[in-house]
Amino acid sequence: MSRPSPARSGLVFAGPTVRALQADDFANPGMLWVERGQKLWSEPVGPSRRSCGSCHADALRGAAASLPAVDAATGRLVNLESRIQACQAQRQGIEPAAHESDALLALSAYVAYQSRGMPVRVEVDGPARPYFERGRASYHRRIGQLNLACSHCHDANWGRRLGPETISQGHGVGYPAYRLEWQALGSLHRRFRSCLSGVRAEMLPQGHPDYLALELYLAWRASSLPVETPAVRR
Template sequence: MMRLRAAVLAFALLGTLPALATEIPSAERRSGASFMSSDTKKMQDDDTANPGMLAVLEGETLWTAKQGDAGKACADCHGDAASSMQGAATRYPAFDSKLQHPVDLESRINLCRRDHQQAPPFPAESHELLALTAYVARQSRGLPITTGDDPALAPYIAKGHDLFVQREGQLNLACANCHDDNWDKHLAGAAITQGQPTGYPIYRLEWQAMGSLARRIRGCMTGVRAQAFDFGSDEMVALELYLMSRAHGMTLETPAVRP
């Protein structure tokens, strides 16, 4: 309870600061891993100790499982994920020409389930959806993020940027107040990172579970006492898109481990 009160007080103090929204120079961008303890870094870097790898292994099983009325597996269309999915996660959220708007990787998986497997979509944050997303994203680990290269995404990235610098909630804070203007400081004893989304889905020690970028965003919004965006909403995907484009060129770490 004392830690919660301290966090609320610290958030409130940040809310009195001007929203400078000073973008981080490319040379100064840092993964959240650089703010972690050495023990947590070792846990992430060792696949035998990284708890997120359990989700990856489950995702591999789902990749080859025939599902839905079509009786198809992901592998029936895409083959070996190690080759067919290499680089795929580095460009999401991506523009869907059929839907005429961007979709995140979780939505792409569910669209494939609906359209090709004739199976019901996995619920947001479900064990299965996180596992399959982690497995797909794992194939791009070590590759540079390319999100935002598609010119069709420009207006959606701009919308996401507007959301990033917009103050919200009872504490009157924007994402930029913490992650652009006060990174490498501390809030209630925890390091403020740059919010670079280089490892999602992540295994978060606080959650003792895997979680998506959308879940992390919703947690921040709840922390400033704002109404959180729905999973898959236009606002959520726009903010995810901006964050990923902001990390353009940084290395994908999925499955990352965070405190």
Template sequence: MKRGCLAVALLLLSACGDAAPDPDRADLDPNAVVSGYAFLTPETQAQQDDDFLNPGFLWVDRGAKLFRSGEAVSASCASCHGAGGRPLEGVAARYPRIDEATGKLTNLEGRINVCRTRHQAAKPLAHEGEDLLALSAYVASLSRGMPVSVQLDDRLRPYYEQGRDYFFTRRGQLNLACHHCHDRNWGRSLRGDTISQGHANGFPTYRLEWQTLGSLHRRFRDCDTGVRAEPMSLASEEYLALELYLAVRGAGLAVEAPAVRP
């Protein structure tokens, strides 16, 4: 009898565990994945398509300069990544990933700061500062047109689940999850805007609303503030995990950084 109870309990447990996916937590259909570019007005699309009209290239230019120049005390990025070194084309499409030295999840901005402290004897740059935006815009622009392709492994899986959980968790006074707008209602109107699927392939992005270039984490903070939730800090573990979830969710989309968005 006792054994029978245990068997029933185990059955119940496995049923909750994985067998039946929660219909309220269904991922975006991979066949329906479409870049935020598709939801732009023709005028904004034209602004992104022309590398001169795209104001994001102000940061790309500046980033390219910083990349080559280095600082008084340290070597430049180009001295490692230049001719004959480790080229950075396509690298941004594979972030976020695990930093081998610390075993922690890191994104492109984090990796740039790791390079600075570990290899260049330089101080890490402030998040959302002009220099880090410029360098990340430049490095991300080297992967333009390449498909986002983050491969999940055992070390990334827990972060992925954490990010996925963030995406599906209701928060804020409006009690909305990312999922409610970006999975269930994309393509529909939210005040003056068309709701996109919320992909990360265009970041760092020049937002017309910001009148400047900004990182994905700044965008997350905007969304969290929009549903009147307490935003997380830039480069927090929650946002890094969310970034990872979005990279997997938007796999195959072409990198558009620096994109132009309303």
């Protein structure tokens, strides 16, 4: 099992203006979503009139650094977004926010922001093992009309140029991140879809089990890198 060494965040491959934008907590446009998420966090909703803050006192500090993880109750792999959706449906009794909706992006950005600076550390053994192996297999599987696997760019050629871009190591530690290309905050699964579109492969819907497994494999690859949410990327 190989992973890029030393591990370098996508921030290292970004230009100075992008780095400056991420470093300035006021100018960083991702902070607009974090601030919205903070409001949503303490807003009582549903028949029980419970807010996220009614149960989770510390805004889940550190939680984002250890996701995706296997949910003990269902035995299924959950990431931050699906964990929030499950809470909304089961604990708050409301319609869960859709993938890539402003509300889900805001909440996931706010929760991930609480883990900013903390090293990514996910469990890949025990019940998580089959998911991890599935993610590793997708990472190394050739796909699309260009017939490329993730590893061909992000393991074998990171640091080299692809047109005007420098290929990163493909770590998702800054997500949800503000991408200048999107002019908005977006989830890691949206970023997956961009890569798949790039190699002209079929894009899967957000929250797909293959994407969750891939997210776990990527989190393992990024072990020890700090969470950067809300990161800014080109």
